[in-house]
Amino acid sequence: MLLKRDTLEGIAEGRITLAFRRWKRPTVRAGGELRTAIGVLAIDAVDAIEEADITERNADSAGHLSRAALIAELNRRPEGSLYRVALHLAGDDPRAALREQDALDEDAVATIAARLDRFDRSSRHGPWTETLLRLIADRPGVRAPDLAASLGRDTQPFKRDVRKLKELGLTESLETGYRLSPRGRAWLAALDRDS
Numbered sequence: 259m260l261l262k263r264d265t266l267e268g269i270a271e272g273r274i275t276l277a278f279r280r281w282k283r284p285t286v287r288a289g290g291e292l293r294t295a296i297g298v299l300a301i302d303a304v305d306a307i308e309e310a311d312i313t314e315r316n317a318d319s320a321g322h323l324s325r326a327a328l329i330a331e332l333n334r335r336p337e338g339s340l341y342r343v344a345l346h347l348a349g350d351d352p353r354a355a356l357r358e359q360d361a362l363d364e365d366a367v368a369t370i371a372a373r374l375d376r377f378d379r380s381s382r383h384g385p386w387t388e389t390l391l392r393l394i395a396d397r398p399g400v401r402a403p404d405l406a407a408s409l410g411r412d413t414q415p416f417k418r419d420v421r422k423l424k425e426l427g428l429t430e431s432l433e434t435g436y437r438l439s440p441r442g443r444a445w446l447a448a449l450d451r452d453s
Contacts, residue, residue: 259286259343266296268321270347276319277345278312278328280338293351295431300348307342316342356427357439367448370426377422383411390419391438391446394429398437405435 261269261277268274279285284304286292292299309332314325322328332340359366378385393405406416420436423429428442438446 259292261294263295265321266294269299269345270296272346274319274321275344275346276316277343278316278320278332279341279343280332280335281341282338284341284343286343291348292345293353296347297350297354298348298352299345302344302346303342304344305342307340309340311342353424353427357430357441359427360440360444362441362444362448367445370428370445373426377419383415386419387423388449390416390423391428391442394420394436395438395443395446397435399432399435401435 259277259279265274265277286301286304288301288303290301292301309329312325312328317323317325317328320328322331362370374387377387389409393409397405397408402417402420403413406413409416420429423442424431424436426441427439428445429436430439
């Protein structure tokens with residue numbers, strides 16, 4: 259479930275507590291969590307509703323100026339069922355602290371190496387982790403489609419690979435593109451020392 263930056267800011271401030279979506283099937287579930295740029299969101303409820311169930315108060319709680327504005331936005335994608343998602347900011351994204359770890363001990367190096375090796379071995383397009391990290395290091399802030407094209411790859415699979423690196427705290431998303439985190443820079447430095 260993607261949320262716009264201004265929506266995320268409203269959630270962080272406590273002004274926004276609802277989101278509405280049309281889905282063939284929900285992409286989040288009650289009791290689940292969603293990691294975002296502002297931190298971890300807790301999904302409190304996911305309810306199938308009818309358009310008539312949406313109130314002016316709901317629209318305000320979702321950050322819209324009016325019920326009509328919310329419905330107009332929802333009707334831009336008319337396929338699927340309508341859902342109301344109740345959510346709140348649950349805390350910081352644990353990857354944020356992980357990204358800042360720029361001193362890697364032997365255990366951290368071994369753990370990262372094992373995970374990256376597993377990614378490389380299971381890849382249908384061959385080893386990619388070091389290439390991708392070095393590309394992001396050399397070209398921070400470059401759009402994902404441009405980075406993917408420079409490797410002859412499709413954008414969506416490329417983005418999935420970047421997310422795998424982000425889960426390990428090695429990269430971070432920018433408004434446009436990515437950059438290496440302090441942990442990612444430390445990892446590449448460890449690789450260069452060992453080669």
